[in-house]
Amino acid sequence: MxxxxxxxxxxxxxxxPFRISRGVKTEAQVVTVVLEANGVIGRGECVPYPRYGESVxxxxxxxxxxxxxxxxxxxxxxxxxxxxxxxxxxxxxxALWDLEMQQAGTGIGAALGLPAVLPPVATALTVGLxxxxRMGAAARELARVPLIKVKVDRSDPAAQLRAVREMAPRPRLIVDPNxxxxxDEVANxxxxxxxxxxxxLEQPLPAGEDGELAGFFSAIPIAADESVHVAEDLETLPDGYRVINIKLDKAGGLTAALELAEAARARGLTRMTGCMVCSSLSIAPALVIAADSAFVDLDGPVWLAQDRQGGVACESGMLLGPERGFWGGLEGAPQGTAG
Structure with missing residues (x-):
């Protein structure tokens, strides 16, 4: 065809502005693919990442x-x-997943054994560096959400973390030094x-220099982000990692991300689903991985001044799937049902 x-x-x-240890972002630059076959359209989005040598x-x-x-x-x-x-x-x-599901007249949920209507899922909301x-003030605004992700660096992570926890005593915390x-800082x-x-604790050491985690037992589970892209990377992953962060942009699509999730499950590794700063078109397919993840960090569209129409919604830290027809036949619970 x-x-x-x-x-x-x-x-x-x-x-x-969205600040992490390696820089500041004021806009999300994405590349969108649109595939059309006999009047049926499939869409996909990616976020090129300079950290991996990518540009638009x-x-x-x-x-x-x-x-x-x-x-x-x-x-x-x-x-x-x-x-x-x-x-x-x-x-x-x-884009191919979206096109295939529309051509088949079904949704990806049915194809992969997901609920017809995706229930709301708790997503991390980010306190930027x-x-x-100021980090404490930002955390105060998130004091009632289920999960906060805290971006830190080497300047004074202890003060940064104390400030966030003081203002948000209840939420679960993910710490991301990028x-x-x-x-030594991990240990201390x-x-x-x-x-x-x-x-x-997410990817504290530089990828490629994290061999020091071999044999290291951390009181706080450590997640591999930049150190794991696809299933083959698990072969050389230091055993200090107990969690992997699966991102579709790293894996190169939902197909490879599903393979990575299955390989991680077989090794007894906990799964996390992450994203870049992006629109809902990146988040919708990631919800497939999030359905079987212990940690979900899909707040990319929350940072946008305006998202794509019909995309995901976030209510008090609970992420609701997109409107039916937005991508892949996925459908989220109606807005206002996250509580």
């Missing part, structure tokens, strides 16, 4: 390089062979994190 491919670069301004331009070029194959009918299985993992493959893979005082700590902050009831 002949298809038509469109590749778009889109920009979504943020409500406020390189991602669009990678997708355009497969135009002939995709328009001639390349499958999701073909993509695993034709493109490396990463943002470009993610947008194409998710700032002064301890590869900025050393093994164990007592404080236990005292502050931190639930998860």
């Amino acid at each position: 002949a298809r038509t491919l469109r590749v778009l670069a889109e920009t979504f301004p943020l409500l406020r 331009e390189s991602t669009r070029a990678a997708i355009e390089g497969l135009r002939g194959a995709v328009e001639a009918g390349a499958t999701r299985a073909d993509l695993l062979r034709l493109l490396p993992y990463g943002a470009a493959r993610n947008a194409l893979d998710c 700032d002064t301890p005082e 590869e900025s700590w050393t093994i 902050l164990q007592g404080l994190m236990a005292q502050l009831r931190v639930d998860l």
Whole structure:
């Protein structure tokens, strides 16, 4: 069946700056793929990430390089062979899932054994990196949500974490240094994190330099983010990691993310679902992985000044799926039912 491919670069301004240890973001730059076949349209979105050597331009070029194959009918299985993992493959893979589900007249939920209507799921809401005082003030606004993710660096993580916990004593906490700590800092902050009831420490050491976690037992479970992209990466993952953060942009699509989730499950690793700062078009397919994850961090659209119409909604830290017809036949509970 002949298809038509469109590749778009889109920009979504943020409500406020998003700060982490490696920089500040004021807009979300995404690449959107639109596939059309006999009047049926499938869409997918990706977020090129400079940390992995990606840009909007390189991602669009990678997708355009497969135009002939995709328009001639390349499958999701073909993509695993034709493109490396990463943002470009993610947008194409998710667009193919959407197209396939619409052509089949069913939803991805039925295809993968998910509920017909996705129940609300608790998502982390992020306190961005700032002064301890400002981070505390941001945490005060989130004091009643179920889960907070705290971005920290090496400047004074103890003060940053104390400020957040003082203003938000109830939520579960994920601490994310974004590869900025050393093994000594991981060890020295164990007592404080236990005292502050931190639930998860995400990728504290730089990927490629985290061999020091081999044999390291942490009182706080440690999640691998930048250190794990696809299932094959689990073969060399240090045993200090007990959780993996699955992101579709890293894995190169929902197809590879499902493979990674299954491989992690077989190894007894806890799953987390994460995202970049993005629109709901990136979040909808990630909800498939979130359905079987202990930690969910899908607040990307919350940072946008305006999201795509019909996308996900977030009510008091509970994420509701999109309107039916938005992507893949997924359907979330009506807004106002998160409580």
